[in-house]
Amino acid sequence: MGERRERTTDDTVGHLARGGRMDSATERFVAHRNLLFTVAYEMLGSAADAEDVLQETWLRWVGVDLDAVRDQRAYLVRITTRQALSRLRTLRRRKESYVGPWLPEPLLTAPDVAEDVELADSISMAMLLVLETLRPTERAVFLLREVFDLEYDEIAEALDKSAAAVRQIAHRARAHVAARRPRGAVSxxxxxxxxxxxxxxxxxxxxxxxxxxxxxxxxxxxxxxxxxxxxxxxxxxxxxxxxxxxxxxxxxxxxxxxxxxxxxxxxxxxxxxxxxxxxxxxxxxxxxxxxxxxxxxxxxxxxxxxxxx
Missing domain, CATH: 3.10.450.50 (Nuclear Transport Factor 2; Chain: A,)
Known part of the structure; x- marks a missing residue:
């Protein structure tokens, strides 16, 4: 699937640059920021919390020895996923005392997102509500595999699980989502x-x-x-x-x-x-x-x- 246009926005990166030039860590982070935001947003259903996760990801990323990282994109996704999972568990406890129905935080998206049918479907309000019915780990596996097309080995590394366990979780999550998602594709x-x-x-x-x-x-x-x-x-x-x-x-x-x-x-x-x-x-x-x-x-x-x- 390659480097997708997960979210089109004007990213303000001046505060990440030093002396008007980006260092290597900043450059790689900015290059993958849209992907990382979308991973966090689809995990949490909240743009504000997704931004907080990106801040936490950045703080951990700047302390990494980049020369020792074989796949920087996968490494960033792993940090983001773990931070989002931690925050998701906290949010789920808050939702138990939420007054009235809980809905995902709406996100204003650019027209080019609609061109990616799979992406548009995955962030739709209806789909995010379906994802809410998954357990946190199931949600992470489903998104990383079905939406972001990561290999099972990459997901296993991100979640500290075996590839075999991730395959089983993915199968269970796909069946769960298929039974609850909108019945037919809507243009x-x-x-x-x-x-x-x-x-x-x-x-x-x-x-x-x-x-x-x-x-x-x-x-x-x-x-x-x-x-x-x-x-x-x-x-x-x-x-x-x-x-x-x-x-x-x-x-x-x-x-x-x-x-x-x-x-x-x-x-x-x-x-x-x-x-x-x-x-x-x-x-x-x-x-x-x-x-x-x-x-x-x-x-x-x-x-x-x-x-x-």
Whole structure:
């Protein structure tokens, strides 16, 4: 698969350079930064925590004797994976006391991410929620093998396990994900068309048009984190979900965006981002709606949205 374009962003590396020039350690770190960020983000479902993991990875990397490292990319991935696993276990304990549904932190992505279908699928909101159902080690093995195409021996070294054990974990994780991921591949165009129609239905308050887009058993998850108003349990059923969505018409403005690799909507209130809405589509109907409202989870995206204006 080679060196992929995991995430397109303007990386500020001035603070890593010395005297206007990068040393060897900094140069290699920067070269793989997008990959490392994506590994950490897909492990954690949080851009802020992924950035913290990268900082921890950097601090360990600068103390390494580069001449003794055979494969620097693999070594960096190993450090990042271990740091992400450690943080993931801490986050899982926090989630046990989280108020209401927990959703991944939304990530504003550039159009070129959509060109990599496998990558876009792996960071979609629906897929990140599937990954949440895996044990930490299963999640690491699945991502490193299925998304980032690492060899079993490389993964085994990163996790301090035998290659045979990693193969067994990978098999178990693949079966688990296959049973829970969206039933069919959904194109960017299909998602965009569904969201366009969804936006028009919400903005016009046309209840029947909205009902036509929603699967009978559609589920709306709203993540307020106990900080802002949000449903504390999943909202289930087309009629109930449509009624909830109908109440927001006129209160906010809806703006198309590309979030987690797919088209999504930014709901703005008085110009500020109030909610990020992503969707899951199965068999042409919206089966899942994911509304992130927790301000702590929107700050990173809001900063990037401001920078891209």
């Amino acid at each position: 960017q165009a299909e998602t965009r068309d569904a969201l366009d129609a969804f936006q028009q239905a919400v903005e016009t308050g046309e209840l029947q048009r909205l009902l036509d887009l929603l699967a009978p058993d559609v589920v709306l998850l709203t993540d307020g984190g106990g900080v802002v108003r949000a449903a504390l349990a999943p909202v289930v059923g087309a009629g109930t979900v449509a009624a909830v969505l109908g109440r927001i018409a006129g209160a906010v403005s809806l703006h198309p965006a590309r979030v987690n690799g797919y088209p999504a909507l930014l709901l703005r209130l008085n110009g500020a981002i109030d909610t990020v809405m992503a969707v899951r589509i199965d068999d042409g109907l919206i089966t899942g709606l994911y509304a992130v409202r927790n301000p702590e989870k929107l700050s990173y995206l809001a900063q990037e949205a401001t920078l891209r204006r």
